[in-house]
Amino acid sequence: MVPSERRKTPRSLILENSVLDTFVALDLETTGLDPQRAEIIEIGAVKVEKGEIKAQFDQLVRPEGPLPPAITRLTGISEDMVRRSPPLSQVIPFFTDFIQEFPLVIHNAPFDLSFLQKHPEICLSQRVYDSLELARLVLPRLVNHKLQTLVRFFQIEQSLHRAANDAQAVALIFLRLMELLLETDLASIQRMLKIVQGTDSSLTELLAEVASVIAKQSVLTKIRSKSTDANYLTQLFNIGGHEAVEALPGGGERSQHLDLKSVLSVFDIDGPLQQQLKGYEKRQEQLDMVKAVAEAFNQGELLMVEAGTGVGKSLAYLVPAIYWAVQNNDRVIVSTNTKNLQEQLFYKDLPELSRILDIPFRSVLLKGRSNYICLNKWYTALSQIETAFSPEERRELLPLVIWVQETETGDIAENSGFKSKLLWNKLCAESNYCLGQKCKYYQKCFVMKVRREALRAHIVVVNHSLLFSDLCLENSILGSYQNLIFDEAHNIEKVAAQYLGRQLSIW
Numbered sequence: 001m002v003p004s005e006r007r008k009t010p011r012s013l014i015l016e017n018s019v020l021d022t023f024v025a026l027d028l029e030t031t032g033l034d035p036q037r038a039e040i041i042e043i044g045a046v047k048v049e050k051g052e053i054k055a056q057f058d059q060l061v062r063p064e065g066p067l068p069p070a071i072t073r074l075t076g077i078s079e080d081m082v083r084r085s086p087p088l089s090q091v092i093p094f095f096t097d098f099i100q101e102f103p104l105v106i107h108n109a110p111f112d113l114s115f116l117q118k119h120p121e122i123c124l125s126q127r128v129y130d131s132l133e134l135a136r137l138v139l140p141r142l143v144n145h146k147l148q149t150l151v152r153f154f155q156i157e158q159s160l161h162r163a164a165n166d167a168q169a170v171a172l173i174f175l176r177l178m179e180l181l182l183e184t185d186l187a188s189i190q191r192m193l194k195i196v197q198g199t200d201s202s203l204t205e206l207l208a209e210v211a212s213v214i215a216k217q218s219v220l221t222k223i224r225s226k227s228t229d230a231n232y233l234t235q236l237f238n239i240g241g242h243e244a245v246e247a248l249p250g251g252g253e254r255s256q257h258l259d260l261k262s263v264l265s266v267f268d269i270d271g272p273l274q275q276q277l278k279g280y281e282k283r284q285e286q287l288d289m290v291k292a293v294a295e296a297f298n299q300g301e302l303l304m305v306e307a308g309t310g311v312g313k314s315l316a317y318l319v320p321a322i323y324w325a326v327q328n329n330d331r332v333i334v335s336t337n338t339k340n341l342q343e344q345l346f347y348k349d350l351p352e353l354s355r356i357l358d359i360p361f362r363s364v365l366l367k368g369r370s371n372y373i374c375l376n377k378w379y380t381a382l383s384q385i386e387t388a389f390s391p392e393e394r395r396e397l398l399p400l401v402i403w404v405q406e407t408e409t410g411d412i413a414e415n416s417g418f419k420s421k422l423l424w425n426k427l428c429a430e431s432n433y434c435l436g437q438k439c440k441y442y443q444k445c446f447v448m449k450v451r452r453e454a455l456r457a458h459i460v461v462v463n464h465s466l467l468f469s470d471l472c473l474e475n476s477i478l479g480s481y482q483n484l485i486f487d488e489a490h491n492i493e494k495v496a497a498q499y500l501g502r503q504l505s506i507w
């Protein structure tokens with residue numbers, strides 16, 4: 001290798017020596033979403049050479065049918081504008097001359113291709129790369145992979161919804177995704193390559209080139225780091241609060257009663273909630289509930305509360321629960337029926353209280369097994385990839401590769417890039433399959449990890465299904481506990497009957 005080559009970055013190597021030396025990013029505006037009925041009204045494309053946009057194609061097209069007002073509102077393209085433009089038949093020769101045989105990059109390629117392929121005069125024999133597919137595997141934890149989201153994530157200054165602007169955005173996003181791919185560890189790239197090899201995915205060629213570029217770089221200057229931009233990534237944690245403190249598995253002694261005055265003072269005018277929680281208002285109903293919950297903890301009694309909308313019931317039980325758990329080195333299980341409430345408690349209310357209250361506490365969000373990936377199933381699947389999965393399924397597995405390396409939780413809710421519920425059934429943890437301590441991934445296992453953490457947490461957030469299945473399993477999931485709060489308690493009967501009931505039939 002000559003010295004000048006040694007100085008080249010992976011990005012320049014791949015842009016100079018590969019199929020990506022020159023490519024065309026493309027976008028269409030159409031009169032609707034159905035390619036059978038809708039028509040193209042604008043074609044935008046940019047030619048990228050060695051990582052720089054060198055030429056642009058931008059042409060409005062006159063459709064045969066009317067232009068729906070919703071499309072005008074979205075794009076700003078008016079009926080008048082398209083009526084003054086040439087029909088597609090006149091645009092096609094200029095368009096095909098612009099794209100030639102260069103590889104195409106399209107966001108959600110099947111959509112645009114379904115419009116282009118209706119016209120036999122447009123002969124597309126070149127490779128087509130889908131920036132949406134690439135984004136899903138490179139950034140699996142992004143909240144979604146829409147063009148707008150990616151533009152914001154990469155801080156690309158570009159207004160959208162006109163074809164040429166969108167094509168420019170696609171080109172820049174694709175280059176940034178390639179950079180991230182080039183910063184990924186070689187083992188993950190090789191794993192992805194193994195998954196797609198033998199399928200007709202254009203990613204095969206791309207990943208092979210990326211693997212060879214990374215392999216050529218003996219020392220990479222930069223290895224992909226986990227992004228922590230919470231605005232764009234799905235939630236990454238299932239353990240919250242303070243690392244240093246922990247509750248006792250099984251709970252402590254019921255000795256230290258709550259001081260009602262100090263618990264109520266949290267909700268006072270000029271108290272910590274008023275001072276630090278935006279929009280907080282003192283409400284008598286909330287105070288009544290706080291007092292009732294605190295007294296129930298002190299007396300070890302059952303309490304049933306009906307709290308109307310706007311009472312602020314979550315804080316009314318969480319604050320006394322946190323004080324009780326920390327003071328008594330104990331655990332409080334909070335069970336909800338819906339995922340929305342579960343996530344509101346864990347990702348909003350508990351972090352806010354952790355910031356506002358003067359006592360450090362630890363919380364865990366514990367979901368059912370099937371929410372977590374089973375590492376044993378995953379690595380077994382990889383070893384049987386050619387025989388056990390269809391080409392289509394293999395493409396669908398790709399967004400799991402980088403995610404499995406990066407995730408701290410193994411909770412599939414984090415991964416918006418992975419879409420197949422059917423495939424997930426083959427990969428998620430399940431009790432019938434689990435080898436327990438005999439499993440070679442036991443120490444790294446996400447299910448075991450979060451369950452261990454739940455035994456050390458002051459507040460454990462679960463759903464009713466998990467709670468009742470734990471009861472059926474004699475507390476083998478949650479361990480023993482003495483304090484339980486049901487929110488959305490009107491759903492208990494249904495869930496309890498499902499787990500603890502017997503079904504009779506006359507047949």
Ligand code: SF4
Pocket residue numbers: 373374375376377429430433434435436437439440441442445446447448
């Ligand atoms: S311990 Fe069980 S759930 Fe965890 S990786 Fe092993 S088999 Fe899968």
